Amino acid sequence: MIIELIGWKSKGLRAPDIEVKLERSDSSVACVTLIQMPNGTGKTTTLNCLRAAMDGSAESWDAEKVKSFGNTDTPPEFGSFIATLRINHSKRIVIEMTFHFVEGVVTYRTTAGSKIEDNYCPPPEVRRYLDPRFSELLFFDGELANDLISGEKETNAGHVIDTFYGLYHLADLKRKALDSFQDHVRQAGPAKGAAQSARLIGRIDRFRSKLAELEEQTARRRIFFR
Numbered sequence: 001m002i003i004e005l006i007g008w009k010s011k012g013l014r015a016p017d018i019e020v021k022l023e024r025s026d027s028s029v030a031c032v033t034l035i036q037m038p039n040g041t042g043k044t045t046t047l048n049c050l051r052a053a054m055d056g057s058a059e060s061w062d063a064e065k066v067k068s069f070g071n072t073d074t075p076p077e078f079g080s081f082i083a084t085l086r087i088n089h090s091k092r093i094v095i096e097m098t099f100h101f102v103e104g105v106v107t108y109r110t111t112a113g114s115k116i117e118d119n120y121c122p123p124p125e126v127r128r129y130l131d132p133r134f135s136e137l138l139f140f141d142g143e144l145a146n147d148l149i150s151g152e153k154e155t156n157a158g159h160v161i162d163t164f165y166g167l168y169h170l171a172d173l174k175r176k177a178l179d180s181f182q183d184h185v186r187q188a189g190p191a192k193g194a195a196q197s198a199r200l201i202g203r204i205d206r207f208r209s210k211l212a213e214l215e216e217q218t219a220r221r222r223i224f225f226r
Contacts, residue, residue: 003129004029004086008050012079013069013099015042015049029086045069047139053083053095054135056108056120063104070101077102085126093122177207 006029009019022030037043049069052058058066070079079099086092096109108120122130 001125001129002088003126004089005050005083006086006092007084008046008053009082010042010046010049010080012071012076013042013045013049013081014071015045023086027089049081049097050083050139051132051135052106053081053097054085054130054138055132056130057132057135058097058106059108059120061106066099066104066106067101069099075101085122087126093126095120095122174207174211177204 004022006023007019007021011017022033024030035043035046052061070076077100079101081097081099083095084092085095091113094111096111098107098109100107107118110117110119110121112121112123121127
């Protein structure tokens with residue numbers, strides 16, 4: 001799946017009221033984009049909004065954080081940030097964030113084709129890739145760039161590979177499988193428990209074997225990229 005950011009638009013935030021278009025006249029999209037602005041003019045605000053538009057994380061922001069995005073010169077009642085994505089070179093998804101500065105909340109509106117949802121609701125096949133661990137690396141600042149180059153902090157090549165290949169889903173899958181196993185055992189009751197538990201234990205063992213194989217492959221990739 002190819003997910004491209006083709007533009008964004010901001011208004012009433014601690015960033016310029018501006019519309020940025022990354023799609024060229026031949027329908028290609030800029031592969032690498034640099035945001036360069038003087039200090040205090042909205043770089044961090046723009047990056048944070050891009051991340052939140054991708055992963056829906058603004059729904060959990062507290063009131064103080066939401067209000068910190070408002071234009072301090074002329075505090076507005078509302079602000080907005082709109083990001084447009086293109087999926088597989090054709091389908092477009094528009095994710096709109098509305099900042100309610102008085103209440104201190106952010107609401108979402110998602111448009112995918114003719115379908116409009118008044119919340120953060122990208123199609124399931126797209127949403128699985130729009131994870132906060134992904135968006136933090138997709139939109140990064142100079143400090144993170146230095147960390148990646150130096151390798152002195154937690155963010156290293158292995159972490160980047162895990163994130164962009166979605167390998168963190170393995171740990172999520174393991175947790176869900178174990179939770180499902182425990183639920184089945186509890187629901188089986190004493191009469192069926194032994195036989196059903198044996199079958200489920202067999203499934204878990206096969207899953208663990210596959211997980212170990214994938215983790216070994218991941219380790220080899222990390223060594224190669226380092």
